[in-house]
Amino acid sequence: MTEQPMSEPPVSEPQGSGARARFGTDRSPWNLLLLVPLLMLVTPLWNHDEPRLFGLPMFYWSQFLFVPLGVVCVGLVVRAANRRERAATERAAEGNEGKR
Amino acid sequence: MQWIEFGVFTALFLFVSVLGFLATHWRRAESMQHLDEWGLGGRKFGSWITWFLVGGDLYTAYTFVAVPALVFGAGAMGFFALPYTVVLYPLVLLPLLRMWSVSRVHGYVTPADYVRGRYGSPLLATLIAVTGIVATMPYIALQLAGLEAVLRTMGLNAGGLAGHAPLFIAFLVLALYTYQSGLRAPALIAFVKDLLIYVVILVAVFYLPSRLGGWGSIIDQSAATWSGSDSGGSILLGEHNQLQYATLALGSALALFLYPHSLTGILASSGRKVIRRNMVALPAYSFLLGMLALLGYAALAAGVEPIVNGATGEPDSNTIVPVLFDRMFSDWFAGLAYAAIGIGALVPAAIMSIAAANLWTRNIYKEHLRPGATPAQEAKQAKLASLVVKFGAVLSIVFIDPQFSIDMQLIGGVIVLQTLPAVAIALYTRWLHRWALVAGWTVGMVWGLWQLYLIPKDPATGEGHFGGSAMPLSDFSLFGWQPLPDIRTQIYVGAVALLLNLLVAVVLTPLLRWFGAAEGSDATVEADYHATEAPSGPTETAEAETSGETASR
Numbered sequence: 001m002t003e004q005p006m007s008e009p010p011v012s013e014p015q016g017s018g019a020r021a022r023f024g025t026d027r028s029p030w031n032l033l034l035l036v037p038l039l040m041l042v043t044p045l046w047n048h049d050e051p052r053l054f055g056l057p058m059f060y061w062s063q064f065l066f067v068p069l070g071v072v073c074v075g076l077v078v079r080a081a082n083r084r085e086r087a088a089t090e091r092a093a094e095g096n097e098g099k100r
Numbered sequence: 101m102q103w104i105e106f107g108v109f110t111a112l113f114l115f116v117s118v119l120g121f122l123a124t125h126w127r128r129a130e131s132m133q134h135l136d137e138w139g140l141g142g143r144k145f146g147s148w149i150t151w152f153l154v155g156g157d158l159y160t161a162y163t164f165v166a167v168p169a170l171v172f173g174a175g176a177m178g179f180f181a182l183p184y185t186v187v188l189y190p191l192v193l194l195p196l197l198r199m200w201s202v203s204r205v206h207g208y209v210t211p212a213d214y215v216r217g218r219y220g221s222p223l224l225a226t227l228i229a230v231t232g233i234v235a236t237m238p239y240i241a242l243q244l245a246g247l248e249a250v251l252r253t254m255g256l257n258a259g260g261l262a263g264h265a266p267l268f269i270a271f272l273v274l275a276l277y278t279y280q281s282g283l284r285a286p287a288l289i290a291f292v293k294d295l296l297i298y299v300v301i302l303v304a305v306f307y308l309p310s311r312l313g314g315w316g317s318i319i320d321q322s323a324a325t326w327s328g329s330d331s332g333g334s335i336l337l338g339e340h341n342q343l344q345y346a347t348l349a350l351g352s353a354l355a356l357f358l359y360p361h362s363l364t365g366i367l368a369s370s371g372r373k374v375i376r377r378n379m380v381a382l383p384a385y386s387f388l389l390g391m392l393a394l395l396g397y398a399a400l401a402a403g404v405e406p407i408v409n410g411a412t413g414e415p416d417s418n419t420i421v422p423v424l425f426d427r428m429f430s431d432w433f434a435g436l437a438y439a440a441i442g443i444g445a446l447v448p449a450a451i452m453s454i455a456a457a458n459l460w461t462r463n464i465y466k467e468h469l470r471p472g473a474t475p476a477q478e479a480k481q482a483k484l485a486s487l488v489v490k491f492g493a494v495l496s497i498v499f500i501d502p503q504f505s506i507d508m509q510l511i512g513g514v515i516v517l518q519t520l521p522a523v524a525i526a527l528y529t530r531w532l533h534r535w536a537l538v539a540g541w542t543v544g545m546v547w548g549l550w551q552l553y554l555i556p557k558d559p560a561t562g563e564g565h566f567g568g569s570a571m572p573l574s575d576f577s578l579f580g581w582q583p584l585p586d587i588r589t590q591i592y593v594g595a596v597a598l599l600l601n602l603l604v605a606v607v608l609t610p611l612l613r614w615f616g617a618a619e620g621s622d623a624t625v626e627a628d629y630h631a632t633e634a635p636s637g638p639t640e641t642a643e644a645e646t647s648g649e650t651a652s653r
Contacts, residue, residue, distance in 0.1 A: 026194055026630065034190035040183045041350055043342040047176075049335070055316020059336050063182050064390055070186045071383050074193060078376040085372070085632065 030080040037070040101255035102426070108435025109254065109442060113270070116292055116443050120277030120285040120450075147374045149287055151381055153451070154365040156290035158185070158356065159385045161246020161445035163392055164297075166506035169417040171396025172404075173504060175326065175333025177341055179393050183349035185386035189379045192357045196366055196375055198527045198629040203367050205628045210455070211363055211523045212463040218526050219534040220620035222467055227541055228519050229463035232360040233489065235516035236456045238508040239359065240493035243445040243452075244271070245418055245505040250438045252407050253422035268494075270446070275490050278450045279483045283368060286450040293447050296440035297388070304437075305391040308398045308428060315394070321401040335397075344570045344590035348510070351594040355513040358523055360455035361448070372632055392421075399424040418505050449490070457485035510569035511552055514594035518544040521605050527629065534620050536608035544601030551575075551593045569593055 039045065046062040053061040145153060163181070170178030199214065208214045211232065216225035248267050251257075256266045277285050312318050323335045337345055356362055369375055399420040404427065407419040422441065425434045461482040466473050473481070496508070522537045532540075551571055557564025573587040576596065 026197060031194065034193065037187055037190045040186055041346040043337055043345055047337045047342065052316060055314050055319065057319060057335060059176060060179065060319075060390075060394070063179065063186075064387070066183070066186045067383050067386050067390070070190060070386075071380060074189050074383075075380045077190075077193065078380055081376060082373060089632075 026081065028077075028080055028084065030077045033073040033077050036073045037066060040066045040070075102253075102431065102434075104431035105426070105435035105438060106254045106256075108432050109250070109438045112292075112296070112436070112439035113273075113442060116289045116446070117273050117277060119289055119292065120274075121280055123277070123284040123288040124281040126284050126288055145287065145368045145374070146370055147377050147381075150365065150369040150374050150378050152290040152294055153283075153287045153368065154362065154378060155382060155385050156286060156293060156444075156447040157362050157365050157451050158382070159297075159389060159444075160448040161243045161441065162506065162509055163389050164441045164444055165246040165249050165418045165421060166242060166504065166509070167389065167393045168396035168399065168421045170504050170506050171333075171393050172399050172420045173333060173396075173417055175322070175335050176337050177333065177345060178396060178506075179390070180345050180348045180352075181393055182386065182390040183346075184352040185389055186383065187349060188353040188356060189383060191353055193376070193379045195524050195527050196357060196379075197372050199363070200366055200369070200372060200375055201631040202527070202624050202628045204633065205631045206623065209367065210360055210459045210462050211358065211519065212459055215522050215526065216463070216467075217623040218530065219522070219537070220622065221534045221538075224522060224534050224538055224541075225463055226467065227538065228522055229459040231515060231519050231541075231545070232358075232459045233456045235512040236360060236452050237489065237492045237496045238512040239361075240449050240452050240490065241496040242505055242508040243449040244493060245508070247442050247445040249416060249418035250422050250441050252409065252416060253419050253426055254438065257407065257409070270442070271449075271490060271494070274446050274450055275453075275487050278453060278486055282483075283364070283451070283454055286447045286454075287368075289443065289450075290447050293440065293443045296436065297444055300433075300437045300440045301388050301391060303429075303433070304395060304425070308395065308424075311428060312398055312401050318394075318397050318401040322397045325400055340572070340588050341570075341590050344592055347592040347595040348570070351517060351592045351598070352510070352513055354520060354524075354598075355517045355594065358516045358519050359452075359512070360459050361452040364451060364455040364458065395421055395424065402427065449493070453486040453489045453493075454482075456489040457482040460485040460489075504568070507566075507568050510592070510594070511566065514548045514552060514569065514592075514597055515545065517594045517598045518548065518601055520598060521602055530622060531609065532605050533609040533612040533617065535612050535617055536605040539608050540601040540603075540605030543604045544597040547600055548593055548597030551597070555593075571596075 040063065046058055048059065049057040051058055167178055167181045172178075199211075202208070202217075203214060206213075206217055208217065210229065212225045212229035215228045216222065219225075244267060247270060251266045251270075309315050309318060319335055326333055326335075357366070366375060369378070402424060404420050404423045406415040406417045407423060408414065409416040422434075422438060425437045429437065461478050465481050465485075466478060470477070518541050521532055521540055525532060552569065553565045554575070555565070555567045555569070555571060557567035569592060570590045571593055573589050573591055574582065576582065
């Protein structure tokens with residue numbers, strides 16, 4: 001971020017400064033969960049015929065299992081993010097009332 | 101000629117066409133003569149509409165026709181589409197939120213708008229725009245191939261010009277209502293499309309295996325058809341294609357949201373929460389995608405033979421799912437399924453042409469040809485461009501005719517992946533120098549296209565070009581130097597091209613700084629990337645628009 005130029009173009013200043021919501025960052029330890037579904041790219045983990053499930057080789061059913069796994073991981077990250085954003089909004093609202 | 105199927109198909113096609121024309125009144129804006137309205141539906145789509153719209157973008161004729169066709173021909177390899185749509189959401193969740201926020205604050209409509217603002221480089225922005233437009237064309241062509249497969253199965257399989265007439269008519273209707281209603285048309289039609297698709301798939305994945313003796317027997321029969329011959333596929337990955345499988349899935353996932361049309365669906369949504377919710381809900385489609393892929397095996401077990409294309413005289417593997425439906429279902433239900441496939445091809449084709457038109461208008465027409473264009477002129481220009489792009493798609497289907505039509509999307513992926521450093525990495529850091537990005541883009545693009553050109557259309561004889569998207573590592577060469585001569589492992593061309601692109605960009609960046617090359621101005625600040633709303637209240641789009649315009653001057 002050190003490469004950011006010193007001079008902001010004039011346009012974004014007048015309308016941007018006050019109105020732009022500053023809600024910190026999207027950073028959170030929860031985000032590490034997003035790495036878990038990437039295990040699916042490690043093919044030797046599940047490139048096998050046996051055991052079968054409903055007649056499907058492991059290759060197929062185990063990859064289907066990654067769908068709910070991915071949903072759970074993304075879902076947890078999203079829940080945590082929504083909470084952070086709600087808390088930040090409330091803080092901002094309180095701050096505004098304090099000023100008035 | 102299958103009259104009942106054709107009747108059901110035509111009736112549903114006409115129904116959605118009417119819907120498309122009426123869509124212009126849906127959530128009507130004061131004026132459609134504005135790019136935000138025509139091209140982004142007013143930027144106020146909520147969770148449900150976004151789900152249908154983005155779902156309509158991602159799960160297309162690709163899913164219904166091209167993926168099963170690949171499984172039918174190559175087996176396990178075709179299943180890469182499932183990991184692609186699973187790793188997709190965790191990968192893109194955070195970057196998309198940043199993209200949405202910064203676009204909302206500055207009124208960006210396209211990825212090239214963003215690059216223009218971030219790097220202050222018209223050249224880089226133009227490259228990004230051109231890349232997006234070119235990459236979209238083979239992807240639209242894939243939709244055309246899907247639609248054609250259905251028409252052919254219903255008996256519209258004449259040779260020569262007459263053979264293309266039904267496709268042409270369908271596309272003309274699509275072009276007209278897209279012209280009229282903009283993004284509202286595919287958004288509304290996506291509801292119908294998804295309803296049809298869900299009904300068809302649920303019936304297909306439960307009914308077909310029961311007719312064919314269960315999945316176990318289907319898979320075993322498929323394996324049996326392939327055993328003994330080495331031309332066919334395999335129900336598991338072999339020693340040479342595991343890396344290809346993983347790089348295809350990863351490369352496709354990274355490419356998807358670089359395509360202008362998928363970003364259109366995201367930017368049209370009303371908030372960060374809508375995007376988050378969708379990243380959790382969209383995998384519902386992935387499940388269907390995997391189920392559909394397995395239909396490739398069902399077709400093998402049922403002994404389906406692809407229909408011979410009346411125009412080229414070659415068997416068209418895209419027809420295997422339509423033929424399977426024709427054989428297994430009653431005529432009216434097959435007609436319903438065909439309508440689902442056909443409409444499933446038209447929705448994304450509409451969104452893609454709109455997105456490409458936005459790129460043309462914002463980043464080429466307004467940037468270079470007519471800098472002072474009014475919003476009404478912009479909207480008019482975009483409408484015309486959407487027609488031209490569709491024409492380009494028809495051309496790509498003539499020029500690129502790979503063994504599997506899915507390679508059209510994968511070739512598009514190789515192209516669009518080259519914008520990753522300038523668009524996606526830029527969301528996080530501006531360390532890469534803009535000229536280094538231009539150089540990286542050039543190297544990745546030239547090398548990638550050259551490799552694709554070298555891939556023979558007929559692997560047995562080595563003749564033809566643009567035959568696929570995978571190359572053995574042994575073919576990797578830099579100016580004649582082949583570092584890995586004995587490794588037969590296959591890899592996705594796009595992954596290698598992207599690595600070269602990044603390498604060039606990373607190496608050149610410090611050099612350019614050292615020589616003091618100008619950095620260009622950055623119109624964005626860190627807070628923009630977390631903004632939850634546009635700068636101010638009721639007139640938000642208008643104000644965001646002005647800021648975007650000023651930023652892009």
